[in-house]
Amino acid sequence: MAEEVKLFGTWGSPFSRRVEIALELKGVPFEYIEENVSDHKLKSPLLLKYNPIHKKVPVLLHNGKPILESLIILEYIDETWKQNPILPQDPHERALARFWAKFIDDKVNPPVWRALLGSGDEREKAMEEVKEGLETLERVLNGKKFFGGETIGMLDIAANFIAFWLRVVQEFSGLEFLTPDKCPALTKWCDEFVSCDVVKEHLPPREKLIAFTKNWLSGNGWTD
Amino acid sequence: MAEEVVLLDFWPSPFGMRVRIALAEKGIQYEYKEEDLRNKSDLLLKMNPIHKKIPVLIHKGKPVCESLIQVQYIDEVWHGKSPLLPSDPYQRANARFWADFVDKKIYDLGRKIWTTKGEEQAAAKKEFIESLKLLEGELGDKTYFGGDNLGYVDVVLVPFYNWFYVYEKCGNFTIEEECPKLIAWAKRCLQKESVAKSLPDEEKVYGFVLQLKKAFGIE
Numbered sequence: 213m214a215e216e217v218k219l220f221g222t223w224g225s226p227f228s229r230r231v232e233i234a235l236e237l238k239g240v241p242f243e244y245i246e247e248n249v250s251d252h253k254l255k256s257p258l259l260l261k262y263n264p265i266h267k268k269v270p271v272l273l274h275n276g277k278p279i280l281e282s283l284i285i286l287e288y289i290d291e292t293w294k295q296n297p298i299l300p301q302d303p304h305e306r307a308l309a310r311f312w313a314k315f316i317d318d319k320v321n322p323p324v325w326r327a328l329l330g331s332g333d334e335r336e337k338a339m340e341e342v343k344e345g346l347e348t349l350e351r352v353l354n355g356k357k358f359f360g361g362e363t364i365g366m367l368d369i370a371a372n373f374i375a376f377w378l379r380v381v382q383e384f385s386g387l388e389f390l391t392p393d394k395c396p397a398l399t400k401w402c403d404e405f406v407s408c409d410v411v412k413e414h415l416p417p418r419e420k421l422i423a424f425t426k427n428w429l430s431g432n433g434w435t436d
Numbered sequence: 437m438a439e440e441v442v443l444l445d446f447w448p449s450p451f452g453m454r455v456r457i458a459l460a461e462k463g464i465q466y467e468y469k470e471e472d473l474r475n476k477s478d479l480l481l482k483m484n485p486i487h488k489k490i491p492v493l494i495h496k497g498k499p500v501c502e503s504l505i506q507v508q509y510i511d512e513v514w515h516g517k518s519p520l521l522p523s524d525p526y527q528r529a530n531a532r533f534w535a536d537f538v539d540k541k542i543y544d545l546g547r548k549i550w551t552t553k554g555e556e557q558a559a560a561k562k563e564f565i566e567s568l569k570l571l572e573g574e575l576g577d578k579t580y581f582g583g584d585n586l587g588y589v590d591v592v593l594v595p596f597y598n599w600f601y602v603y604e605k606c607g608n609f610t611i612e613e614e615c616p617k618l619i620a621w622a623k624r625c626l627q628k629e630s631v632a633k634s635l636p637d638e639e640k641v642y643g644f645v646l647q648l649k650k651a652f653g654i655e
Contacts, residue, residue: 265537265570274526277526279526279529279533280529280533281532281533281536284529284532284533284536285529287528287529287532288525288526288528288529291525291528292525303509303512303513304495304498304500304509306508306509306512307500307505307506307508307509310502310505310508311500311501311502311505314502314505315486348486
């Protein structure tokens with residue numbers, strides 16, 4: 213039976229793009245369905261059927277069965293398609309990869325948006341949180357080429373937000389989150405990551421993302 | 437060679453209870469260390485410098501942090517006995533989804549129920565019950581979320597059962613009325629030794645919360 217793999221995603225979401233990278237890395241062909249996430253009324257009936265609780269992308273559909281939440285999807289992909297493993301074999305290393313992926317989603321991603329949206333003290337506080345998070349990740353990277361070692365792994369994929377979205381926000385807003393003097397290895401990692409074959413096709417168009425984010429900042433909501 | 441397993445914990449923590457249950461299910465001997473969260477030990481701060489939180493599982497000197505990650509670690513290292521996660525990737529993804537759902541909803545909503553009043557509390561109660569009903573839907577007619585045996589989602593959710601008493605007293609409602617199937621499930625789990633010995637008495641937990649409320653000036 214031919215495998216049927218579909219991905220409901222959206223072009224601007226780092227979470228959605230993570231899944232694309234993993235599928236590309238494993239060489240799994242898939243059908244991509246772009247979802248309009250700005251307006252609940254415009255979300256497709258299929259998305260609402262497969263993710264009734266959170267109503268979000270990404271949703272991976274494998275032979276008709278939905279898998280939800282980007283980090284959970286990454287683990288599913290790794291367990292289902294064994295080539296080019298993205299998680300280490302050793303249980304302690306696996307626990308660390310999971311810990312740092314969660315750290316990025318809980319402690320680095322949200323304050324970037326808080327810094328962008330906020331002002332004064334609130335912005336300062338959020339900036340500090342991001343910088344601390346990045347300096348921690350610099351130590352985790354420990355001079356390696358990728359978090360996964362010589363090739364990208366789950367943690368690199370989870371950190372896609374830093375390599376692209378964070379740096380785009382930094383460039384257009386002037387908010388200096390990531391600097392080469394504080395985080396030399398991480399800065400280098402960003403360049404290495406975005407140049408990977410399996411990654412570069414799965415990044416949003418830069419100008420489009422900037423325009424979209426500026427539009428959101430001016431209070432127009434997440435519209436295309 | 438005795439494998440050294442240490443658990444840094446705090447007795448009323450539902451997150452700590454998850455790890456206690458998982459270790460008990462696997463029959464692992466370990467050293468339990470009670471932490472005073474107002475005076476955290478050097479060991480805790482060294483082993484979890486990022487979050488400075490319990491539980492921390494230390495295995496052969498190496499720390500594992502975050503309860504969901506700890507339970508998965510335990511399941512992977514001691515994979516021969518009482519598997520907690522299913523072997524099928526789709527079922528594993530489903531179990532992880534529901535564990536993530538519990539983490540997104542139950543603790544925070546429960547906390548709002550015992551720390552707030554009025555409209556905020558009412559809204560929290562409503563969403564809390566809705567969340568429990570969704571979990572009931574997932575349980576269906578199964579004995580446990582894991583099927584015939586305790587599984588990952590059971591271990592993740594059941595520690596909140598002895599906090600239900602706290603939510604009910606503070607929120608002035610009965611969970612059993614709204615979610616009888618879930619309460620029946622929890623009572624089945626408590627028949628298991630691994631669960632029964634990992635969950636402190638609900639009156640003791642309530643006493644602890646009353647002390648906290650007093651200390652923080654919460655009515």
